[in-house]
Ligand SMILES: Nc1nc2c(ncn2[C@@H]2O[C@H](COP(=O)(O)OP(=O)(O)OP(=O)(O)O)[C@@H](O)[C@H]2O)c(=O)[nH]1
């Protein structure tokens with residue numbers, strides 16, 4: 001599903017009969033172009049070269065294999081399943097700046113859980129835009145899950161409070177809370193998200209089980225700044241990388257996990273309900289470095 005990712009890296013190396021300085025330099029550039037941060041690209045290439053020498057690997061395909069194993073080893077610690085609470089409802093908060101794919105990912109998750117026979121509730125707590133509430137309505141209709149919403153401009157905290165009350169009364173298994181990606185200011189947004197977090201904690205007696213930051217894989221190193229801010233304000237439990245279809249990038253995954261130490265839980269590979277997969281270090285490394 002992730003085929004095409006890092007296309008240039010693969011094309012560059014595959015079939016090359018000799019490994020020389022030029023190739024290593026080109027490889028480094030290709031990694032940087034795929035949004036792997038310079039420092040990580042450098043160390044990746046260096047480690048690959050050392051290994052290749054040690055193992056007497058002299059052609060491109062072998063080199064790819066080595067690099068693939070290194071990337072896989074680096075990402076494996078950041079592979080983790082989604083949290084579920086033994087005391088329902090399990091509560092997920094979808095977080096992220098505007099346009100990254102929060103609502104779409106939420107809908108995909110609703111589809112996944114609803115199809116698995118779990119009572120799923122979408123909580124339209126992005127009350128900033130009327131379209132955001134409608135978008136939730138449309139998805140809830142398609143997925144055939146429950147939805148709690150109020151009017152545009154309603155207090156998101158009140159929406160969440162009502163939703164969790166309802167969820168407890170209705171035997172909801174999973175409550176998925178959509179949040180705004182933009183308010184009048186960033187400080188406002190963070191304060192609002194923190195407030196939502198406190199309401200979940202008060203109602204459930206524990207923080208939201210998943211506080212997922214959704215990151216658009218095509219936005220490059222900007223994603224790192226976003227991740228720092230949200231992590232500082234909320235304390236993230238996981239990352240979702242979206243739009244990995246149709247991009248030759250994705251290297252930002254390496255920098256965000258390294259910096260935050262937060263696992264990648266899900267990967268978005270399209271706009272449809274089924275286009276969501278659990279993150280796998282092996283598959284990611286394969287997509288990055290295999291044909
Ligand atoms: N190709 C592709 N498009 C995606 C993916 N996830 C989301 N999108 C698209 O990205 C656009 C924005 O998605 P939304 O889910 O509305 O993003 P959001 O974060 O909720 O945006 P705001 O509510 O405005 O903050 C939509 O056109 C989605 O169809 C993905 O994995 N791949």
Ligand SMILES: [Mg+2]
Pocket residue numbers: 102103104126132178179
């Ligand atoms: Mg949205």
